[in-house]
Amino acid sequence: MKIRDQKNFLNEPEALYGTYSYADYLSWDLEEMVELIKGKIFRQAAALRRIHQEVSGIVFNKLFNFLERKKCKVFSAPFDVRLPIKSKKNEDIDTVVQPDICVVCDMDKLDEMGCVGAPDLIIEILSPSNNQKELINKYEVYEESGVKEYWIIHPSEKTLFIYTLVAGKYIPSKLYTIGHQVASTAIEGFVLDLEQVFEGLE
Known part of the structure; x- marks a missing residue:
């Protein structure tokens, strides 16, 4: 074209x-x-809502502080994640996403353009304009490309849902909310207190 x-x-x-x-x-x-x-x-949405940005900032800071002096690195959007299936050649890659937050533990996947290959953890924070994309389209490519853990945060409902990759297929968690402390299986030792994430949100 x-x-x-x-x-x-x-x-x-x-x-x-x-x-x-x-x-x-x-x-x-x-x-x-x-x-x-x-x-x-x-x-992408032209401008993200304030509540989305607040939640993103809180979760990113929790991960950043936890990963200090550890081998994994955390990134926030805009940050290109390329998910190759057959080849890492630019012309063969047909999926390029910008997760709200992602954690990469294999430094060989990082280059000056971002990440090529599946991050260990991806966190998407829902907004009214992107729910279908996150829940359907990204679910499929994250599972297919081997993202170990996929978190979906719904700020207005104050909930967190996790998909964990087991034998190439995602296994869903229960629905977490305020009062839960959620441990990551992909990032060993990381625990997120949802009260700290959602407290004070309006």
Whole structure:
């Protein structure tokens, strides 16, 4: 497809129906954030709500402090995570996501562009505009690519749900909320107190 105007690319009807690779993604000069999931373009929300940012900041800080002087590193969006299936070549990668928070323990997966390969832990914080993308599309690519643990936080409902990868398939947890202290199986020793995350949110 020939792009007539890079910045107005997403307004062209054919853009959202095409199939693209990470090589295409790198060539775009867009004013808004996008993700690729199995070659399809997904727009990011123009501005995240305050409650989303508060929860993200709290959880990121908890992980950052816990991982200090440990081998794993934590990153927050915008941070490109490429999930190759067959090949790590840019033209063969068709999924590039920007998780709200991710933890990577294999430093060989990190390069100057972000992460190539599955992080050990991915945390997505839901907002009204992205629930379907997180719950359906990202679930599939995270499971397929081997993300060990996938946390979904729902700020307005003050809940946390975890998928843990067992023999290549995700096993769901119970629903956690205020009063629960949640331990990660992917990041040994990390425990998140949900009262500290959700306390004071309106």
